[in-house]
Amino acid sequence: MSAYDAAATVTDPELPMLTIADLGVLRSVAEVDGRVEVAITPTYSGCPALATIRDDLVRRLAEEGYDDVRVRVELDPPWSSDRITDRGRAALAEHGISPPGPAPAGPVVLTLAPPRRVVRCPRCGAVADRTSEFGPSACTALYRCPECLEPFQHVKEI
């Protein structure tokens, strides 16, 4: 298995239905003189999953025989929810997590009204109510479906 293919199977510890490739966190995998150099980027500045992803990459690549692995962080350009692939979005929805809409662009205006995004329940498709703009992981907001009453996470647009 190529080093890229192996690295691309590592999953996000907080959204384990997503590989880091589908999440857009895996930036590049290069093999130089027998050494594998992997570049990853954090979703949010304080994302605690990054340390686990780093360890998982080293372990996964070792399983495929790559013993000399260096994982480095890349900050530029910053991660955006637009980087989640179509396959990643489908995997989120299938596991009850609402995928993000398009990331905001242009001037950063103050929004004092509730965010205007329309989120549908990943289970029954009803338009859901927002519970909180912050959820159990750095990249999600909390919603609740008024029809099937299920609470669920929505991946925030950034």
Place this chain on the structure above:
Amino acid sequence: MSPTSNVDHGPYDGLDATDPAHWAFGTGFADPLDGIDPHVPDGVDRVALAALCLRLGDEALLLSHRLSEWCSRAPDLETDVALANVALDLLGQARLLLARAAVVEPGVVPELPAGSPVPAEDALAFFRDPPAWTGSRTAALANGDFGHTVVRLFLASTVRLVVLQRLTGHPDPVLAAVAAKGVKELTYHRDWSGRWVVTLARGTRESRRRTTAALGQLAPAWAELLDRDPAVRDDVEAVLDQLLDASDLERPDEGGELPDDLPDLLAEMQSVARAHPQGRW
């Protein structure tokens, strides 16, 4: 632990201490800038760049600490989670900025005994005495009630957002990248706290009374933040006016002085690291 140990460690016996993946988010913190080109572009004043990174990092760390003190005490679970999320974003920004300051100008890092395992970002966070800190009094201010917390967070994140927006074009590519990432996070912090200010100001008589009181108490905080970054005054005042308008609140009289709560904050935040200077985390 040794496999020949006779002590029964219960479920911990199954752990392989040499495999870092056994510790969920627990140990072996890597340098947050690991693998990032440490080079500082020609023509950039290293001392000034380090001071700027330190100042932005200190501000983020102090406010992050105050917000984290709400953990398990917020009015409801969602608010608790939101405050912890904001604190975590700011902690992440602080780590990157303190680490960058240390790379750019190693002289800013306090000297620790030879053989100390403390990385530079931790030496800056946990082994600097109050006079060496460059954050605002506003960020270090002890928590008041929830109204006070959301007003302070709104003021601090409004200023920080504009400051970071302007730094996205900074000649230092690392600072510019941290700023660009921070802008996205700060937008959520500012708008979340602003919505709470409006909700409280337009809520019950009691919530309005407390929000008005918080705004008055924090008038010197507003003055302090703008004195620190006078270039952003027009942009941030326009945003504050929008908030006051939506909340039907008057602009408070300026004046007054903020207490210096930094020594108390550091006494608690630094106590564990200083008690175990040889500790590995």
